[in-house]
Amino acid sequence: MKSVESSSDRGPAVGRGPRMRAAVLAATISELTAAGYAALTVDAVAQRAGVHKTTIYRNWKTSDELVADALTGHFAADIPIPDTGAAESDLRALARSLVATMTTDAGRALLTTALSDAVRTPRLAEIKRALFEDRFRQAEPVVTRAVERGELLAGTDPAELLKALVAPIWFRLAFTGEPVDEATADRAVAVALAAAHAGVLRSP
CATH class of the missing domain: 1.10.357.10 (Tetracycline Repressor, domain 2)
Known part of the structure; x- marks a missing residue:
C-alpha cells in the first residue's frame, strides 16, 4: 500500500466540499488511464485536480483509498438489466x-x-x-x-x-x-x- 506524503504544492483552486471531491476523483481516473495503477502518484493527482496535496491527505489516508473511491463512484450503481x-x-x-x-x-x-x-x-x-x-x-x-x-x-x-x-x-x-x-x-x-x-x- 502506498503511503501518503506531505507537500504544500498547489494547483489551480477548485474550492472545497463536493466540487473538490469530484475534481480529485476525476483526476484519479485520468491518472489511472494515462499512467496505470503502479505509476499513480498523489502529486500527479493533485496537480491534475488543482488542489493542495495536503487536501488529498486530509480526505484519503492512502492512494489505495483514493483509487477505491474513484472506481466505486463510477461503477457502484446497479446495471440496467x-x-x-x-x-x-x-x-x-x-x-x-x-x-x-x-x-x-x-x-x-x-x-x-x-x-x-x-x-x-x-x-x-x-x-x-x-x-x-x-x-x-x-x-x-x-x-x-x-x-x-x-x-x-x-x-x-x-x-x-x-x-x-x-x-x-x-x-x-x-x-x-x-x-x-x-x-x-x-x-x-x-x-x-x-x-x-x-x-x-x-x-x-
Whole structure:
C-alpha cells in the first residue's frame, strides 16, 4: 500500500466540499488511464485536480483509498438489466453495455487496476469482486428467462453463459489490444449462444 506524503504544492483552486471531491476523483481516473495503477502518484493527482496535496491527505489516508473511491463512484450503481423478450437481443444489450462502459476512461482505469498488483489490497480486491461477480449475478435473469421461454436448453448455467459472453470482449481489452466496438459485442453474443445451443454450457 502506498503511503501518503506531505507537500504544500498547489494547483489551480477548485474550492472545497463536493466540487473538490469530484475534481480529485476525476483526476484519479485520468491518472489511472494515462499512467496505470503502479505509476499513480498523489502529486500527479493533485496537480491534475488543482488542489493542495495536503487536501488529498486530509480526505484519503492512502492512494489505495483514493483509487477505491474513484472506481466505486463510477461503477457502484446497479446495471440496467434488459428484458426485450428475446435472448439474443437481451444478450446483445448486455454485451454492448459492457463495451460502452469499458471503453470509457473510467473503464480503462478499472481495467489497468484490475490487472495490476492493486488486487492484493483488500479493499480494491473487494471492489473488483463486486464489480464483476455482482454484475454476473444481476444479469443472470436474462439467461433464466430465456430458458423458461424455451429459447435455451434446460439446465443452461447462467454464469457460464455470461462468462462465455464476456470472454471475447475481455480478451481484446486485456491482452490483444484489438479494437472493441459494437461489432465485437455482437460476435460475442453469437459465440455464447452457439455454445449454449450446443449444450456445452449446462450445469454439471
